[in-house]
Amino acid sequence: RWTTFKPPAAGQSSRYRGLILHRRSHNRPITYPNLADDAAAFMDAVGVERADVFGYSMGAAAGLQLAIRHPEKVDQLIGASIAYDATGWQPAFREMIPTMSPEMFVGGPMEAEWQKLAPNKDGFNDLVEKLIALEKEPMAWEADVRALQAPVLIIAGDADVSTLEHSVSMFRLLGGGVMGDMGQPLPGSRLAILPATSHTAVINQVDLLHSFIEPYLQSETPAGFMVQE
Secondary structure, eight states, X not given: OOTTOOOHHHHHOTTOOOOOOOOOOTTSOOOHHHHHHHHHHHHHHHTOSOEEEEEEXXXXXHHHHHHHHOGGGEEEXXXXXXXXXXXXXXXXXXXXXXXXXXXXXXXXXXXXXXXXXXXXXXGHHHHHHHHHHHHTSOOBOHHHHHTOSSOEEEEEEEESSBOHHHHHHHHHHTTOSOOSSSSSOOOSOEEEEEEEEETTTGGGOHHHHHHHHHHHHTTOOOOOSSOOO
């Protein structure tokens, strides 16, 4: 994990106990189902029956798989830069994936964090190769998203890896995108688009993230002119 990263809600409020697990890497395959099952096993190990789950980027996809594979463990899901289908990625990113290599990440912030944290300093290339393989893993979870039991807060930058259309499509699969002033309760899922925000900039705006994560977790809804039941 990144040393500077903390779950926004847990980092900003005394209401929550935040748990961050270190993910698998060396000598074990990295797949989204494996990551989800690891999270479920971690929750069992620490005695957490259910939780509000936050994930960013690959972690958001892993969180989505946790909600799909282990619905009994997820109360509410927060997915920052989340996607449910690889066809929803930006065309430029999809074109880049086949060209990705460990050398592209040498000398960057990801390697710098690796050198700070990893006991095996020579294992960076191995990790990156596994992460590139994860990017190539098939992702087509529309039916699973439509059947989700837990609400989802979808967070995306307006210049994110996933297209805006993909974020809206996911929101609609979850019952969102309705006319809100018609006297009916709003859906449990929510959509937040961050302006002037790229993929890597999403997670750095902790105060902004917290401003809509906290109301989501508390099921708070801004008052409108029309009375809602």
